[in-house]
Amino acid sequence: MAVDYAVRDGIAVITLDNPPVNGLGHSTRLGIVEGIERARGDASVSAVVITGAGRAFSGGADITEFNTPKATQEPTLHTVIKAVEGSAKPVVAAIHSVAMGGGLELALGAHFRVAAPGAQIALPEVKLGILPGAGGTQRLPRAVGLETALNMIVSGAPVLSEKLAGTALFDRMAEGDLLDDAVAFAKQVGAQDGPHPKVRDSTIKHPNAEGFIQFARNSVATIAKDFPAPHKCIDAIEAGVKNGFERGLAFERECFLALVQTPESRALRHAFFGERAAGKIADVPSSTPVRTIARVGVIGAGMMGGGIAMNFVNAGLPVTLLETKQDALERGVATIRKNFEAQVKKGKLTTEKVEERMALLKPTLAYDDLAEADLIIEAVFEELGVKEQVFRKIDEVAKPGAILASNTSTLDLNAIAAFTKRPEDVVGMHFFSPANVMKLLEVVRGEKTAKDVLATVMQVAKKIKKTAVVSGVCDGFIGNRMIEQYVRQALFMLDEGALPAQIDRAIEKFGFAMGPFRMSDLAGNDIGWAIRKRRYQEQPELHYSRIADRLCEAGRFGQKTGGGWYDYKAGERNALPSKLVDDMIVAHSKELGVERRKISDDEIVERLVFSLVNEGAKILDEGIASKASDIDMVYLTGYGFPLYRGGPMLYADTVGLYNVERAMRKYAARPNGDAWAPARRVTELASQGKGFTS
Template sequence: MDYAVRDGVAVITLDNPPVNGLGHSTRLGILEGVERANGDANVRALVLIGAGKAFSGGADITEFNTPKATQEPTLMTVIEAVEESAKPVIAAIHAVAMGGGLELALGAHYRIAAPGAQIALPEVKLGLLPGAGGTQRLPRAVGLETALNMIVAGAPVLSETLAQTALFDEIADGDLLDAALRFARRAADREGPHPKVRNRPIEHPNAEGFIQFARNSVAAVAKHFPAPHKCIDAIEKGVQEGFERGLAFERECFLALVQTPESRALRHAFFGERAAGKIADVPSNTPVRKIERIGVVGAGTMGGGIAMNFLNAGLSVVLLETKQDALDRGIATIRRNYEAQAKKGKLTQDKLEARMALIQPTLAYDDLAHADLIIEAVFEELGVKEQVFRQLDEIAKPGAILASNTSTLDLNRIAAFTRRPDDVIGMHFFSPANVMKLLEVVRGEKTAKDVLATVMQLAKKIRKTAVVSGVCDGFIGNRMVEQYIRQALFMLEEGALPAQIDRAIEKFGFAMGPFRMSDLAGNDIGWAIRKRRYREQPDLRYSRVADRLCEMGRFGQKTGAGWYDYEPGRRDALPSKAVDEMIFAYSQEQGAARRRIGDEEIVERLVFSLVNEGAKILEEGIAAKASDIDMVYLTGYGFPLWRGGPMLYADTVGLYNVERAIRKYAQQPNGEAWQPAARVSELAASAGRFNG
């Protein structure tokens, strides 16, 4: 915090990098600055301004869940002091005014903004509502409709868009501080008292009708999240009963929402995404390699999708295939994907052509010789990977990073096909690679730290959530999902049917059940993995019901038949009589007495199989922390966001109850698949949690 007086104006500069979070020391500095200015006869006005990148991004996230977050002076206390200042206070906003930062500005008497400043109250994205008057002051500054939309969506709005509202007295032209000082001197010449946003009426021709419309809209899209509903309730309270009662109700709602599992899940995801990028033995200042030119080997569905990520980021891509027709199909698919975006208005024709111009299609490995990063996206078979990596080792320049998109194979064996294993890393994209947010970054035994740091930084550039995994069969995501699928197949054998299992887990919140997911991915992919398991782990028991399905040629949507039937040109999953009959016959062959399996058992067996395997992954050090596992499942596998991921869900249920359920299922048919992970038993015994 910096305090200076310039020609009768006290300039209080928020200085808490990177975005001037309103931590305790910053709040205290603002309050002391306001009091100091009001006690100085030579000061006629005050300017609040931010140093560096922003006015203020709101709460200081480093203080979340610590005593400092609620230590006086709280933000409410600071805003009250600003609002009650006898001398005019001007908030000068540049770049970002979000959350508590915007609430602080709303407490000032006047506000001026630089063009392009992002204005938002994004608390709803953490399962909360603004807790320092935002639901009461913003509707009085920008109008009911605009404020409600901003608060419920939590999305930023540019300062120019709000220029004609009472939020801003001026959009600055030129240097913001100079403009603020000029404005402050004019404000000082005005007779007091100076305007307070809290005293403005909330204007709308039919407030009651609009609030009801908003409530209906939120009910349709946010049924699993209480925060948007509470935002509307708090705004309505202010409309109907005035500022003070609205403010008290807002605080009551904030304190209630903090305790909800949904807010806890959203906050867990928020911090988990940031924590995923922090690697204990790779310092943040680790030098990174320059990445400007990308090579992608394979122009199929995965290779083309991978290439699009880099084209979208403005990086040139050399796309390699072995046959001209396959290469032509790959390029055509990329263009078709971009044209679909253009039709939806998400991409201009100029940008489309600019991205396509960044692709160099080729049939020659030598064209990859100048690439800084080469990603292999070929068939998931070790012999095929070996051929590719031996060729890449011959032609890639020194210092080039060689990455495999393998989803299950041993990265250390792949790295050993080269004479530069320290340059080899796994980059496991999820299909469709140009859409899915998750990137599993697989760290081999010899992967260099600068290679890992470079790929993690690059992931941010292509807007992926990168999670580091150690080397094991399936890494984090697919290793866990294999146990999930095993349980789903056992339940078919024991008495359930595909539609019931999918329906139960989708009701729990998954985007897609295991059988619809398998049909979408291709049942032959899982079949190939199981065949390898039968060779490598002959003692590991699987239900062979899925093999029987594949022997019928039912590979999923691509063949028009899988666990479900599909009509030509449609993706609706229709229950299949033929599949049901096959399942009944299989159960009979196995001597399995079919029984009724309830939805609760389905959900427990599927979710707790993920939890138990996740615990083993933590024990083995494949994942560094439980939140990394949760980020994999939230961003790559459709786990419901409001439940926070499998490991947080287990914490919510309680590890004692998880272990108890696991031991119960171990006594049932196919119970050999259940053995509590040591970490589960330890935490159950100590009332511990995966996420601290």
């Protein structure tokens, strides 16, 4: 049963019991209404308490019912709240741990609320591109005041119950056992005559409501210009202020139904479910035993290795940090301390916390000091010979059962695993720079990687707050394999008539955090150069523009050398268009015999994004990624793809694969068209009228 009903000392106790967070699925909603009816018909019951079992009052909607008929089957949440609010016997919500979304809206429908300290209170629907759809925009401002409610609804951020203790949201803060306090309080209010208070009957008080709403509207226009939901939240709240509860509630419903249909909401919901789906691996059940990870070793104290180490000490795990030279080790440790101290200056960490974390870090020059580590991650130079030396040494010193991980971004993990006598213990853990900031972790599954190793690493990823996506073994895995085709198209367009600033500007206007040339200058143009040199040897038939090689031959590796595709002033990161580079590009086109043409921003965006889509489809065809949403999570969390577009694969579905395939065939017929043969999955899905994420 999703709801438990019991009578305690003359008080009906309705307990939501739908793990993990007591989602308000159909059976739960039905159980609440039946419980209210049962209490109404029992003369021995004077009041009702609604609470939640386990670790939540209620986290809101049951996500397992999204996009199913049960989500809208009666009784809907509106019907449930109406039953609670209309109960002749007073209803007390006993709130603990989590009251979010529909869970908070349910509590707002009760006549009284008792809260435990430390409960997280939120209406987070805006994060899914929608707004609270069961009266949240109307009742919360009446309970906590206009400013507090608007800030909570527009941000979706949780607020601790103690901070709301002085508002009308809570009638009492529990001092002892929550349920004991709630039952005692219910007995008091159950003995009182007269109508029971309803939040809906309160007025929204503010000395200058119109002025504050306009201020909020101006702020949202700046920080959420690409997302319609925050604007609609303000509209719905304003409707309640100006027109009263009933008309405000009707307008809220209109806004909710409109927002659900927007591409932005579709994208945010896709990302929400995609993040959860990424952790599920078809042949590795959730019951798979995991290995204990109590100590971590990191090899390499450079920017990447230091960032990786920070993740683990942040999570309270001791880290042994290995370098081969004392000066490099000292420099790496100093950088880690500097990064922590920067967080102190921003108010994100205390000095005491910094010292606690630094105490977890053990610098060393000796491989033998890794002997007790349960997980060892190498973060050394991206060259197979270097990786071989490191893994042969790790294999000698690591204890049996230790997981050996490589941070390689492109190299063959199976070859790396073969350098050891225990390939089943080897896995890829590809962090993204800066590793202590970026959310993405590509977990690379080798041919012989054991299932318990994979399950353990996915669990570790959660502990260090990363979004982990599993990839099979191929050159570049998911993210870098796709980005190579994206950059390849950008370079072709330089040959054909565009310049770096135009290409970057067009894709950044589309929503990317950074265009391909600013990105390359930041990462270092020599990295791409090394990959291309390898391609020329291994795949001589592959067609590349040579303009990027010219740039590197001129020593322009990007920000670190003061010049790349752009010029940079000393100590600054602003990308300044370079006449020298623009002239180099024009001259290169002339050498190729190419008559430069005007390339539209629309073409730039299509070629860049659809190159990602086509390579992503090939990755799905080959089984490197198991689902389209995994590819989207890689690009949303690691490559700056605009969140409100949902990732390259969902964006292709939004455009329609019929149109995507037509564009690919158009570009295939042009110069530099050899990269544009549509992947098998693109052609098949387009012919069936389906999408990658259908």
